[in-house]
Amino acid sequence: KNEVEQSPQNLTAQEGEFITINCSYSVGISALHWLQQHPGGGIVSLFMLSSGKKKHGRLIATINIQEKHSSLHITASHPRDSAVYICAVDRGGSRLTFGEGTQLTVNP
Amino acid sequence: NAGVTQTPKFQVLKTGQSMTLQCAQDMNHEYMSWYRQDPGMGLRLIHYSVGAGITDQGEVPNGYNVSRSTTEDFPLRLLSAAPSQTSVYFCASRGQPNTGELFFGEGSRLTVL
Numbered sequence: 001k002n003e004v005e006q007s008p009q010n011l012t013a014q015e016g017e018f019i020t021i022n023c024s025y026s027v028g029i030s031a032l033h034w035l036q037q038h039p040g041g042g043i044v045s046l047f048m049l050s051s052g053k054k055k056h057g058r059l060i061a062t063i064n065i066q067e068k069h070s071s072l073h074i075t076a077s078h079p080r081d082s083a084v085y086i087c088a089v090d091r092g093g094s095r096l097t098f099g100e101g102t103q104l105t106v107n108p
Numbered sequence: 109n110a111g112v113t114q115t116p117k118f119q120v121l122k123t124g125q126s127m128t129l130q131c132a133q134d135m136n137h138e139y140m141s142w143y144r145q146d147p148g149m150g151l152r153l154i155h156y157s158v159g160a161g162i163t164d165q166g167e168v169p170n171g172y173n174v175s176r177s178t179t180e181d182f183p184l185r186l187l188s189a190a191p192s193q194t195s196v197y198f199c200a201s202r203g204q205p206n207t208g209e210l211f212f213g214e215g216s217r218l219t220v221l
Binding site for chain 1 (some may be wrong): 148151196200207208210212214
């Protein structure tokens with residue numbers, strides 16, 4: 001079993017829908033990252049969080065340390081949100097463990 | 109501010125050839141790292157560095173070599189390329205080893221024939 005599991009693996013939505021991507025992990029962490037990888041391949045950081053909730057525009061990330069679970073929500077989804085979303089956990093010792101990613105497609 | 113610059117973007121090698129993937133950052137970040145991304149798998153750590161003169165192995169270090177002579181540069185060397193090293197490689201940096209936002213390069217797609 002992977003130490004970081006994302007669900008779903010693939011997600012197709014219609015423009016305007018509310019989207020949730022989940023990340024569960026089985027190890028102790030100091031922080032969790034949500035990353036976005038566009039079709040061109042570049043990876044950008046969306047959030048880094050160690051507790052509670054963060055919001056940036058239409059994106060919201062939450063984490064529950066006790067349950068070892070985080071969610072990334074996208075409100076009012078748009079085709080430009082189509083990308084791979086990756087969860088990664090900081091395990092200390094300068095090491096990150098990554099999930100396999102969730103491929104999101106938002107249709108107009 | 110260029111961020112993290114990675115070159116080349118694409119490279120085709122024959123088995124046994126050597127090459128160096130370059131990575132440079134202009135943010136004065138202490139932590140730099142190399143990952144490979146393969147289909148169906150998450151990014152995997154190859155090598156990392158927490159400062160100039162300090163490097164360490166990640167999950168999949170075999171066949172790769174690194175050095176960190178300056179804060180800015182962290183090259184990844186393939187000494188004798190193998191088909192199993194066909195992958196997309198990403199360099200990343202952050203201000204401190206365990207804190208701060210991650211900054212990634214654009215990626216380098218390597219094919220070994």
